[in-house]
Amino acid sequence: MSILDETYTLSHGVQIPKLGLGTWFIDDNQAADAVRAAVEVGYRNIDTAQAYGNERGVGEGVSTAAVPRDELFVSTKLAAEIKNYDQAVAAIDGSLATLGLDHIDLMLIHSPQPWDDFRGGDYAQGNREAWRALEDAHQAGKIRSIGVSNFQQHDLDNILQSAHVRPHVNQLLVHAGNTPTDLLAYCESNHILVEAYSPIAHGAILQNTEIQAMAKTYGVSVPQLCIRYTLQLGAVSLPKTANPAHMRSNAAVDFEISSDDMNVLRNLRGVDYGEHSAFPVYSGT
Incomplete structure (x- = not known):
């Protein structure tokens, strides 16, 4: 069975495919083609966000894909700047309208702080x-599952203290070289599934010689090794690409990383994100 056929079960019984397509930096006018190509390859989990500016294209791709809507798991995210009830209600309805869908499978709060104050105020x-x-x-049935993104333990505690529905998901920056072990364990103890975005470190890890050597021992590419690593951590993996060849390659991860090598990857530090360090999630704050 391909990884594309495998799912996790969220705490309320909804199934989510283990491997998804990330769409950050895919232009709105290219998103529909990317989604249709991914579905053709076998992807059933598509991730977008209000901040990506491509919900319209992603929704078009979902609506015109070669499989029924109910076979696809579509996620989006509430803009990080939205921090009040009325604006959030309007934005949720806005995403449904922009996507052109009658429901969203998973919607997340994109960040506990606005991007211009990331890891800043209260x-x-x-x-x-x-x-x-x-x-x-x-x-109301508009969203099948709800969750958060980039939330640390104290951010989750804040939600949990008053929540009627506990977060089903926490989408985090997780990759070899950035493995938040304590936070992963905390999420697991609270039955919150982790989704790993940027499992290839936004490309920054491709030149890492230690990772290159390990990938060679398994006869796989660096991206394949890194995607497999996040899957073996028990996370959903969300590599981003608009290239169908890369989509196929990213899904060819039917190998097993040894426990010793998992420990090496888990303890790897010091990834240099280069120019991408300008983005808050890669800034180290």
């Missing part, structure tokens, strides 16, 4: 209000 109340809007949309 937005605890705003996050609770945004969460309440997601809960209400979930209750």
Whole structure:
């Protein structure tokens, strides 16, 4: 069985495919083609966000794909700047309209802080209000699953203290060289599935000689090794690409990394994101 056929089961019983297509940096006018190509390859998990500016294209790709809508798992994210209930309600309905879908399979709060104050001020109340809007949309059947992204333990504790629905997912920067072991364990203890975005470190890890040597011993590429690593951590893996050949290669991960090599990858440090360090999630803050 291909990894594309495998799923995790979220805490409320909804199944989510283990491997998904990330769409960050895929232009809106290219997103529909990318989604259709991914579905043709066998992907059933498509991830976007309001901040990506490509929800319209992703929705078009979903609506015109070669499989029925109910076979696809579509995720999007509430813009990080939205920290009150009314704005969150409007934004949820806005995503549904922009995607052109009657429901969303998973919607996340994109960040506990606005991007221009990432890991900065106190937005605890705003996050609770945004969460309440997601809960209400979930209750109304607009969203099948709800969660968060880039949330640390104290951010999750803030949600959990008043939540009627516990987060089903926490989407995090997870890759060899950035493995937040304690946070992963905390999420697991609270039945929150982790999704790993940028499993190839936004390309920064491709030139790592230690990773290159390990990949060679398994007869796989560096991206394949890195994707497999996040899957063996128990996370959903969300590599981003618009290239069908890369989509196929990213899904060819039917090998097993040894426990010793998993420990090496888990303890790897010091990835240089280069020019991408300008983005808050790669800034190290």
